[in-house]
Amino acid sequence: xxxxxxxxxxxxxxxxxxxxxxxxxxxxxxxxxxxxxxxxxxxxxxxxxxxxxxxxxxxxxxxxxxxxxxxxxxxxxxxxxxxxxxxxxxxxxxxxxxxxxxxxxxxxxxxxxxxxxxxxxxxxxxxxxxxxxxxxxxxxxxxxxxxxxxxxxxxxxxxxxxxxxxxxxxxxxxxxxxxxxxxxxxxxxxxxxxxxxxxxxxxxxxxxxxxxxxxxxxxxxxxxxxxxxxxxxxxxxxxxxxxxxxxxxxxxxxxxxxxxxxxxxxxxxxxxxxxxxxxxxxxxxxxxxxxxxxxxxxxxxxxxxxxxxxxxxxxxxxxxxxxxxxxxxxxxxxxxxxxxxxxxxxxxxxxxxxxxxxxxxxxxxxxxxxxxxxxxxxxxxxxxxxxxxxxxxxxxxxxxxxxxxxxxxxxxxxxxxxxxxxxxxxxxxxxxxxxxxxxxxxxxxxxxxxxxxxxxxxxxxxxxxxxxxxxxxxxxxxxxxxxxxxxxxxxxxxxxxxxxxxxxxxxxx
Amino acid sequence: xxxxxxxxxxxxxxxxxxxxxxxxxxxxxxxxxxxxxxxxxxxxxxxxxxxxxxxxxxxxxxxxxxxxxxxxxxxxxxxxxxxxxxxxxxxxxxxxxxxxxxxxxxxxxxxxxxxxxxxxxxxxxxxxxxxxxxxxxxxxxxxxxxxxxx
Numbered sequence: 001x002x003x004x005x006x007x008x009x010x011x012x013x014x015x016x017x018x019x020x021x022x023x024x025x026x027x028x029x030x031x032x033x034x035x036x037x038x039x040x041x042x043x044x045x046x047x048x049x050x051x052x053x054x055x056x057x058x059x060x061x062x063x064x065x066x067x068x069x070x071x072x073x074x075x076x077x078x079x080x081x082x083x084x085x086x087x088x089x090x091x092x093x094x095x096x097x098x099x100x101x102x103x104x105x106x107x108x109x110x111x112x113x114x115x116x117x118x119x120x121x122x123x124x125x126x127x128x129x130x131x132x133x134x135x136x137x138x139x140x141x142x143x144x145x146x147x148x149x150x151x152x153x154x155x156x157x158x159x160x161x162x163x164x165x166x167x168x169x170x171x172x173x174x175x176x177x178x179x180x181x182x183x184x185x186x187x188x189x190x191x192x193x194x195x196x197x198x199x200x201x202x203x204x205x206x207x208x209x210x211x212x213x214x215x216x217x218x219x220x221x222x223x224x225x226x227x228x229x230x231x232x233x234x235x236x237x238x239x240x241x242x243x244x245x246x247x248x249x250x251x252x253x254x255x256x257x258x259x260x261x262x263x264x265x266x267x268x269x270x271x272x273x274x275x276x277x278x279x280x281x282x283x284x285x286x287x288x289x290x291x292x293x294x295x296x297x298x299x300x301x302x303x304x305x306x307x308x309x310x311x312x313x314x315x316x317x318x319x320x321x322x323x324x325x326x327x328x329x330x331x332x333x334x335x336x337x338x339x340x341x342x343x344x345x346x347x348x349x350x351x352x353x354x355x356x357x358x359x360x361x362x363x364x365x366x367x368x369x370x371x372x373x374x375x376x377x378x379x380x381x382x383x384x385x386x387x388x389x390x391x392x393x394x395x396x397x398x399x400x401x402x403x404x405x406x407x408x409x410x411x412x413x414x415x416x417x418x419x420x421x422x423x424x425x426x427x428x429x430x431x432x433x434x435x436x437x438x439x440x441x442x443x444x445x446x447x448x449x450x451x452x453x454x455x456x457x458x459x460x461x462x463x464x465x466x467x468x469x470x471x472x473x474x475x476x477x478x479x480x481x482x483x484x485x486x487x488x489x490x491x492x493x494x495x496x497x498x499x500x501x502x503x504x505x506x507x508x509x
Numbered sequence: 510x511x512x513x514x515x516x517x518x519x520x521x522x523x524x525x526x527x528x529x530x531x532x533x534x535x536x537x538x539x540x541x542x543x544x545x546x547x548x549x550x551x552x553x554x555x556x557x558x559x560x561x562x563x564x565x566x567x568x569x570x571x572x573x574x575x576x577x578x579x580x581x582x583x584x585x586x587x588x589x590x591x592x593x594x595x596x597x598x599x600x601x602x603x604x605x606x607x608x609x610x611x612x613x614x615x616x617x618x619x620x621x622x623x624x625x626x627x628x629x630x631x632x633x634x635x636x637x638x639x640x641x642x643x644x645x646x647x648x649x650x651x652x653x654x655x656x657x658x659x
Contacts, residue, residue: 005605008607012599015591015595016592016599023589064606065606065607065609066604066605
């Protein structure tokens with residue numbers, strides 16, 4: 001299939017953009033902006049066409065270098081993959097528009113764009129690959145780029161946060177690598193579909209249990225689930241605002257949540273124990289995250305704790321294991337990446353104009369920064385789950401799914417966390433945007449055009465996000481993604497079938 | 510002139526370095542160009558090539574090494590290696606597949622064989638060698654900066 005050739009382009013274009021910016025961008029002013037935005041725009045267009053492709057052809061397998069999987073490296077495009085690709089590249093495109101103005105205050109913008117695109121390449125690679133070691137390599141590309149981006153300001157606290165993040169992230173990667181080593185020695189294959197077939201045949205055994213524990217720790221650390229969350233509240237606020245938006249919006253999800261889903265639903269196989277464990281971790285993150293958030297006075301730190309809490313919702317929904325729960329969890333994943341990026345961009349806008357992140361020093365900014373305060377209001381309502389906004393629908397689905405599954409306690413905790421989220425964002429709005437304007441903020445201005453544009457675009461998606469659940473749209477975007485997970489064992493059959501049917505490619509003797 | 514001789518290590522080390530540096534460089538090139546025939550390849554060869562410059566820097570001090578191999582050139586080589594590797598992968602599309610080995614495979618165990626693999630090794634060695642040397646330079650420069658502050 002000739003259209004399948006777009007699959008490797010996700011990685012090739014972002015890597016190519018990164019290295020071209022690094023080689024040319026340092027000499028020509030304006031080139032990094034142009035090239036960075038062009039690259040993310042191309043990736044967004046590609047991901048939309050990938051979504052169309054997977055809707056019309058189902059699962060597509062691409063054999064890299066025409067070496068036939070399972071020995072060769074496979075890239076797999078199915079409903080879940082294209083859903084994640086659209087989410088990631090949409091946020092990346094909007095964030096890169098925002099960065100045109102925001103990153104002016106830093107020197108060497110080309111370094112920012114290079115690292116940004118490398119991180120994007122890593123994330124797209126993690127999503128697309130069908131090979132578990134390849135997944136680890138891309139995961140490390142994205143992680144290492146994000147360590148450098150957290151330290152981008154090179155102030156003392158930023159370096160400290162980046163160091164902490166790097167140490168914790170490396171420990172997480174180490175657990176993942178050990179897990180992959182055990183799985184490889186047990187199944188003698190690295191292709192995820194082949195691995196799933198062998199595991200289903202041989203039984204997961206004690207090795208499978210050990211690997212599950214290692215993966216929960218490793219990917220849980222990347223996803224910042226509660227016992228492994230300590231790095232996130234330092235790392236996310238320290239990065240420049242566009243990067244905070246990327247880290248909280250999509251990096252945590254593609255490296256943590258996506259990989260947990262892919263491995264536990266499609267490779268190892270979903271069991272009752274894993275379901276209860278995921279639900280427990282999700283509920284713990286949800287409640288503990290929000291309780292830690294409510295006392296914060298640093299705008300970005302508060303948002304970082306809310307990220308932990310919202311990831312808890314996603315994991316709770318997916319951990320329920322029912323089709324509705326998975327659908328709600330994935331929908332919340334998409335919604336969270338939109339409104340949390342928007343909130344981080346808002347905090348960046350406030351910092352850009354006033355130079356502070358302390359909520360107690362702000363006040364009355366609504367008069368001077370109408371766009372920022374309006375978009376911030378939208379995002380706060382969305383994250384708190386107020387009806388017309390997108391966050392309401394996904395939280396509703398998760399709660400309904402929990403009630404349907406008979407998990408009334410978890411449903412109650414989800415409602416409780418939502419109410420505390422509302423309280424916490426009422427505090428943000430009251431201290432930052434409403435109330436009386438302080439004397440010293442009389443001279444501040446609204447943020448420049450591109451920043452305002454990016455925030456308005458995200459706010460628009462927040463408002464209309466609910467349409468994703470309309471019958472015609474849900475079947476082309478959310479449903480295929482949820483189906484891949486709820487029919488977990490079908491993944492290996494579909495992929496191996498696709499490999500067997502692929503006309504070209506030489507097999508490895 | 511006298512000051513330049515003061516930099517770096519003793520005259521014994523400098524003399525030995527002068528004799529061995531070329532050999533190390535040559536050995537690195539040997540390793541990387543025979544990557545498809547014998548153990549080694551782009552990564553190992555690139556590391557050995559970088560080590561020859563690291564040795565030069567250790568023996569003669571950073572000015573001499575950076576004069577031979579300035580920072581801008583290091584960074585250029587690093588990016589050029591990455592772009593070369595990516596272009597080889599993209600050229601595979603001429604045969605219909607990403608990373609397709611589209612060149613003639615040639616006769617096994619000959620130096621000019623195996624299609625794109627030697628080219629990939631050269632690209633990797635550029636990236637790895639320049640990258641490793643850049644990391645070393647960065648560490649040296651950061652050390653000097655922090656000493657200045659004290």
